[in-house]
Amino acid sequence: MDLKLNNSKVVYFENLNELITYCGEKTSNNSHHTFIDKNVLLKFPVFKEAGMNMSPLDISEDEKNLATVSSLWNIMFEKSLQRSSIVFSIGGGVISDEVGFAASTYKRGTKLINIPTTLLSMVDAAHGGKNGINNEYGKNQIGTFMMPNEVLICSEFLNELPEKEIKTGLIELIKAGFLKNPQLVEKVYDVNLNQIDTSLISTAVEIKNEIVSKDFAESSERMLLNFGHTIGHLIEVDSNYNISHGEAVAIGMLKSMKISENIFGLDSNVAEKFGFFLEKLELHKDYKFNSDTDLLKELLINDKKTNNTEIKYVLLKDIGEPILIDYDLMELLNEITND
Numbered sequence: 001m002d003l004k005l006n007n008s009k010v011v012y013f014e015n016l017n018e019l020i021t022y023c024g025e026k027t028s029n030n031s032h033h034t035f036i037d038k039n040v041l042l043k044f045p046v047f048k049e050a051g052m053n054m055s056p057l058d059i060s061e062d063e064k065n066l067a068t069v070s071s072l073w074n075i076m077f078e079k080s081l082q083r084s085s086i087v088f089s090i091g092g093g094v095i096s097d098e099v100g101f102a103a104s105t106y107k108r109g110t111k112l113i114n115i116p117t118t119l120l121s122m123v124d125a126a127h128g129g130k131n132g133i134n135n136e137y138g139k140n141q142i143g144t145f146m147m148p149n150e151v152l153i154c155s156e157f158l159n160e161l162p163e164k165e166i167k168t169g170l171i172e173l174i175k176a177g178f179l180k181n182p183q184l185v186e187k188v189y190d191v192n193l194n195q196i197d198t199s200l201i202s203t204a205v206e207i208k209n210e211i212v213s214k215d216f217a218e219s220s221e222r223m224l225l226n227f228g229h230t231i232g233h234l235i236e237v238d239s240n241y242n243i244s245h246g247e248a249v250a251i252g253m254l255k256s257m258k259i260s261e262n263i264f265g266l267d268s269n270v271a272e273k274f275g276f277f278l279e280k281l282e283l284h285k286d287y288k289f290n291s292d293t294d295l296l297k298e299l300l301i302n303d304k305k306t307n308n309t310e311i312k313y314v315l316l317k318d319i320g321e322p323i324l325i326d327y328d329l330m331e332l333l334n335e336i337t338n339d
C-alpha cells in the first residue's frame with residue numbers, strides 16, 4: 001500500500017526482510033548513510049548483515065541537542081555525503097527528530113528516509129517533516145521543516161518494543177482519533193497491546209498527513225496536532241525528561257479535555273473514559289510541577305505557539321471536533337498550577 005503526499009511516500013511492509021530488500025534497491029545506485037538507534041540494532045541484528053553503511057547511536061531525550069547533531073554532521077562529512085545522498089534514520093522519535101534536523105541542514109538538505117521503530121514514531125514522529133532538538137529554553141525549540149522523501153513502516157519492529165513504549169505510542173494514536181475519527185478512539189480503547197493492527201497505524205498516518213498537507217508550515221490547521229502537547233512539553237522539561245513524551249502528552253490531553261468541559265461544554269464522559277484508559281494502561285493521569293511559576297511562565301512565553309500574552313491552544317468541542325483558541329497565558333498557568 002503506497003500513499004504519496006507532498007513528495008513524501010509511506011510504504012508498509014509485512015516483514016523486515018521485505019523492508020531490507022527495498023532499502024537495498026534504494027542504496028545500490030545512491031550514496032547513503034544510515035543512523036540507527038543502538039537498541040534497535042541490538043534487537044534486530046539483521047540490519048548488520050544488510051550491508052548498509054551505518055552508525056549506531058546512543059539515544060536519549062536529554063541528548064537530543066546541538067552537540068549530538070554536530071556529531072552527526074561530522075559523520076556525514078567524513079562519509080562525503082552529498083545533497084543527492086540518502087540519509088536513513090532507523091529508530092523512534094528521538095532519532096527521526098535529530099537525524100531529520102541534521103539531514104535537513106547538512107549542505108541545506110539531503111534526501112531522507114525515516115524507518116520508525118516505535119509505535120509513536122510510526123503513527124506520528126516520522127511523518128510530516130518537523131525535525132527538532134531541545135535546548136535549555138525547552139522542547140524542540142530549534143528545528144526545521146523538511147519532509148522525509150519516504151517513511152517505511154514495518155510492524156515487526158513492535159515485537160521487541162517494551163510494553164511501556166507501546167502504551168505511550170497509543171497516546172499519539174488515539175490523539176489522531178480525538179482530532180478527526182471517533183471510531184479510531186473506540187478501536188484504541190479495545191486494542192490488544194500484543195498485536196497492534198496495521199490498519200490502526202495507517203488510519204492515524206492518514207489523519208496526520210491530511211492535516212499536514214493543508215498546512216505544512218504550521219500556521220493554522222497543523223497546530224491541531226499539538227493537542228495535549230503544550231502541557232506535555234512543560235511536563236517533559238519540568239521532570240527532566242523522566243516522564244516520557246507520550247505519557248506527558250496524555251496528561252496534557254486529559255487536562256485539555258477538562259478545560260474543554262468548562263469552555264465548550266465537552267461531555268464529561270470523554271475525559272472520564274480517557275482517564276479510565278490511562279488507568280488501565282497504568283500511565284499517570286496528573287502531574288505536580290516542581291518548577292516555580294516564573295520558570296513555567298518563561299517556558300510558556302518561549303513556546304512556539306505563543307504570541308504576546310496568548311498561546312494557540314487546542315481544545316475539543318466533541319470527539320472529532322477540535323478547536324484552536326487563543327488562550328491567555330496567565331489563565332493557562334493558573335489551570336496547571338492549581339491542581
Ligand SMILES: NC(=O)c1ccc[n+]([C@@H]2O[C@H](COP(=O)([O-])OP(=O)(O)OC[C@H]3O[C@@H](n4cnc5c(N)ncnc54)[C@H](O)[C@@H]3O)[C@@H](O)[C@H]2O)c1
Pocket residue numbers: 037039040043059060061064091092093094095097117118119120121124125126127128129130131132140157158160161162165168245246
Ligand atoms: N517531529 C514530530 O513531528 C514529532 C511528533 C511526535 C513526537 N516527536 C518526538 O519523538 C520523541 C519520542 O519518540 P519515541 O517515543 O519514539 O521515543 P524514543 O525514540 O526515545 O524511543 C523509545 C525507546 O524505545 C527504544 N526502541 C526504539 N525502537 C525499538 C524497538 N523496535 N524495539 C525495542 N526498543 C526500541 C529506544 O531505544 C528508546 O529507548 C520525542 O522527542 C518527541 O518530541 C516528534
